[in-house]
Amino acid sequence: MNEQASRLIELNKLAEFGKRYSASKIISVCSGKGGTGKTFFAANFAYQLSRLNKKVLLIDLDLNFSNLNILLNQTTTKTISTFFAQTETMEEIVSNYSNNLDLIFGDSGRSDYPRVSREILDYFFVMLGKIQDKYDYIILDSSAGADDLVLRQLLKSDYNLIVTSPEPTALMDAYVILKLLIENESKAERFVIVNKCSDTNEGENAFINLSTAVNHFLKEHLELLGIISYDSAAHKSIINQELLLNFDPQSIAADEILQFVKRFITITQLANNNQPG
Numbered sequence: 001m002n003e004q005a006s007r008l009i010e011l012n013k014l015a016e017f018g019k020r021y022s023a024s025k026i027i028s029v030c031s032g033k034g035g036t037g038k039t040f041f042a043a044n045f046a047y048q049l050s051r052l053n054k055k056v057l058l059i060d061l062d063l064n065f066s067n068l069n070i071l072l073n074q075t076t077t078k079t080i081s082t083f084f085a086q087t088e089t090m091e092e093i094v095s096n097y098s099n100n101l102d103l104i105f106g107d108s109g110r111s112d113y114p115r116v117s118r119e120i121l122d123y124f125f126v127m128l129g130k131i132q133d134k135y136d137y138i139i140l141d142s143s144a145g146a147d148d149l150v151l152r153q154l155l156k157s158d159y160n161l162i163v164t165s166p167e168p169t170a171l172m173d174a175y176v177i178l179k180l181l182i183e184n185e186s187k188a189e190r191f192v193i194v195n196k197c198s199d200t201n202e203g204e205n206a207f208i209n210l211s212t213a214v215n216h217f218l219k220e221h222l223e224l225l226g227i228i229s230y231d232s233a234a235h236k237s238i239i240n241q242e243l244l245l246n247f248d249p250q251s252i253a254a255d256e257i258l259q260f261v262k263r264f265i266t267i268t269q270l271a272n273n274n275q276p277g
C-alpha cells in the first residue's frame with residue numbers, strides 16, 4: 001500500500017470517528033434530472049438557514065456545470081478546483097457571502113479542471129470533517145445524474161434532499177436515485193421536495209405517485225419535506241442574479257421555503273438530540 005493510500009485510510013478513520021461524535025449536518029441536494037431547481041433551492045435554503053442564526057457552508061459540488069457564482073452574482077478566483085488540485089486547502093477556498101453564510105464555489109468550463117476521482121472525493125469529505133465544527137449545516141449542491149461520484153457523495157452525506165418536479169420524467173429520475181440509494185444501503189435521511197408545482201394538489205399527487213412506487217417496489221417509506229410553487233418571482237430572482245429571499249421575500253415560493261427550513265431545523269435538532277455523546 002502506498003503512503004498516500006494509508007494516509008487516506010487513517011484520515012477516513014478519523015472522519016468516521018468525528019462523524020459518530022459530532023452532530024450530523026452534511027446535506028446533499030440532488031435530483032437525478034437536471035433543471036429541477038437544485039441550485040435555486042440549495043442557495044435559498046442555505047440563506048434562509050443563515051438568517052435563522054445557523055452557521056452555514058454552501059458548496060457548489062456540481063462538477064459538470066457549477067453555477068452558484070452566477071446565481072449569486074459573485075466573482076472569485078477561489079474555487080474548489082484548486083482544492084482538488086491540492087494547491088489550496090479547504091479553509092483557503094472558503095468565501096464569506098453574508099452574516100452566517102460561507103460559500104465554496106465551483107468552476108466549470110476550465111480545460112485544466114482536475115478530474116475528480118473517488119479518492120479525491122473521499123479526501124474532500126475528510127477535509128470537510130475537519131472544518132465541520134464551525135458550522136451548523138453544510139449544504140452540497142450536486143450534479144444532475146446518478147453517476148458513481150454523485151452516488152458516493154450522497155452516501156457520505158447525513159441528509160439527502162431530493163428535488164423533483166411534478167413532471168413524470170423528473171419523478172422517474174428521482175425514483176432511480178432513490179432506488180440506487182436503497183440498493184446501496186444508504187444510511188442518510190431522505191426527504192423529497194417537489195418544486196415548480198402549479199398548486200399544492202399537483203405537488204401532493206406527484207409525491208404520492210413517487211412514494212407509492214418507492215413503497216411498493218423498494219419497500220421503503222418516503223418523507224416529504226415540502227412543496228414549492230412554480231413562482232414567476234423565482235424565475236425573475238434568477239434573471240436578476242439575486243436570492244429570492246432578498247429579491248421578493250413576500251413571494252409564495254419564499255414563504256414556502258421559510259416554512260420547511262423551520263421544519264428541517266426541528267427535524268435535525270431532534271435527530272441530533274438522540275445521538276450518543
Ligand SMILES: Nc1ncnc2c1ncn2[C@@H]1O[C@H](COP(=O)(O)OP(=O)(O)O)[C@@H](O)[C@H]1O
Binds near residue numbers: 144238253
Ligand atoms: N419554484 C420555481 N418557480 C419558477 N421557476 C423555477 C423554480 N425553481 C426553479 N426554477 C427555474 O428552473 C431553472 C433551473 O433551476 P436550477 O436551480 O438551475 O436547476 P438545477 O440546479 O436542478 O439544474 C431556473 O433557472 C429557474 O428559472
Ligand SMILES: [Mg+2]
Binds near residue numbers: 038039040062141142
Ligand atoms: Mg444546478
